[in-house]
Amino acid sequence: MAATIKSVQCISPAGLHRMAYKQWGDGANPRVLVCVHGVTRVGDDFDALADSLSDHYRVICPDVVGRGRSDHLRNPAFYAIPQYVSDMVTLIARVTAVDGSDGTVDWFGTSMGGLIGMVLAGQSAAPIGKLILNDIGPTLDPVALQRIAAYIGQELRFASFDDGAAFVRSVSASFGAHTEAQWHKLAADVLRQGEDGQWQRHYDMGLAIPLQTATAESARAGEAALWAAYDAIACPTLLVRGAQSDLLTAATAAQMVARGPRPQLVEIAGSGHAPTFVDPAQIAIARQFLLGQ
Template identity: 70%
Template sequence: MIEARIKSVQCISPAGLHQMSYKEWGDEANPHVLICAHGVTRVGDDFDNLARALAGHYRVVAPDVVGRGRSGRLRNPQFYRVPQYVSDMVTLIARVTAQGGSDGVDWFGTSMGGLIGIALASLPDTPVRKLVLNDIGPTLDPAALLRIGDYIGQDLRFPTFDAAARFVREVSQSFGEHSEDEWHKLASDVLRQEPDGQWVRHYDMGLALPFRSSTPASAQADEAMLWAAYDAIRCPTLLVRGEHSDLLSRETAAIMAGRGPCASLVEIANVGHAPTFIHDDQIAIARQFLIGT
């Protein structure tokens, strides 16, 4: 089985320095780089299956966005926002492209990872050459955002791994059908055991602060900025939507297919927010767009 290398890169926020951990798959000298960025409470381990499937063509790099998993935490949680994440990714891309002699990267972003991708791909002289947006767009359902924000901020503690894993499974039903082993991995990737034996989710509870400080006016301004960023994208773009997604509406997806980069649109049946790209049929969608086979 192909195994990943665990590495880290030092990044900076207005509050100071922090480490961002990432998994790297494939030949370290391969100039073809794919960055895979996860959702708001997930981690780079989500892309293990996708990375193994694509590592023959790419050097696949899957970071734990700051505040999650193996990465460090920000000293000021108000900076848990897309501009900080983009800054960190620019640092990561500089590291991995220099390592392999590449002049750019392809990007696969799930949910929050897709928002980072939109912001990064919109910039002049962007390093992003191809962009996959997994169940995310500039207009996001307010009720779904409220649900996610409430979920993030619950400092829950569980007496056993099994109890914690059941909770993760319950709140992740929108991911669609998975085997028992797959649910176990989806849970174990985002759980850690405290010194007192209790199990907690593997992220900084401070992630909830920007959600709580959002207002209708700021949300409207954010949406306008995201649409402006989306319209500035010039690279080939694939938009994947879960059929039952409560975050990305079918109407928004259709609009995205007709403006900006005019994304190719694929809808995955019997899945909500968001497709996991664990299964072969979903991986094939990404492979066809990114590699052409």
């Protein structure tokens, strides 16, 4: 079945906002997989994965608030994990309101999407049945975070799509090898042409504000909270690591395997942060964990 674009109304301390999501598969299917993207990406990243899994799941791919088709927050200070978790609880309530649903979903989270899933899965009576954490953990390498933060808040405009696509490709080199068609889609998903004819990235530049105002103390507190959430996860979990990832180090992955949900660990050769799961071999890893196929 073709994907459809829907939305759900959520709330922050600054007011209401709309979160858009793409739905794949039978709208009455009570078996739901939620796929959540990285910090500057969008739900369209999961088109190949969602198409592959829509024979078993209704696959829900949101644009986290501030990105893609979703609204921007009135106060950018709330671009943080607690707000995103709140929005996802609202989304899950919406998509599980079908006959036969037990109120739970499976979860695939890349980078930021994995952090959201980690915190949600660590809650008492969490609505997550199976969890895939794609190249993310409770300890985040500070050098890698600086690399990511450096480009998030840059107000860049490009004279042509090709110029914008070249930029996206350069900052996404750690994704690993892709075909030209795949690189084109990875760029097209996050570039939009403005009324002035120029191209720009499809997210709120205010996303950078919480990163810019973070302190060493707040970073330590955040890491402690993430480890506490991780250690509370009880559902079956798969941890995916890009073999050259600078965000999820091998040492952190080893810690994760030894504690909390004691996940299965799969490393993707030739990839850093983060594997995109557009390649059939990577999709097969997710399918095997989720469906046993």
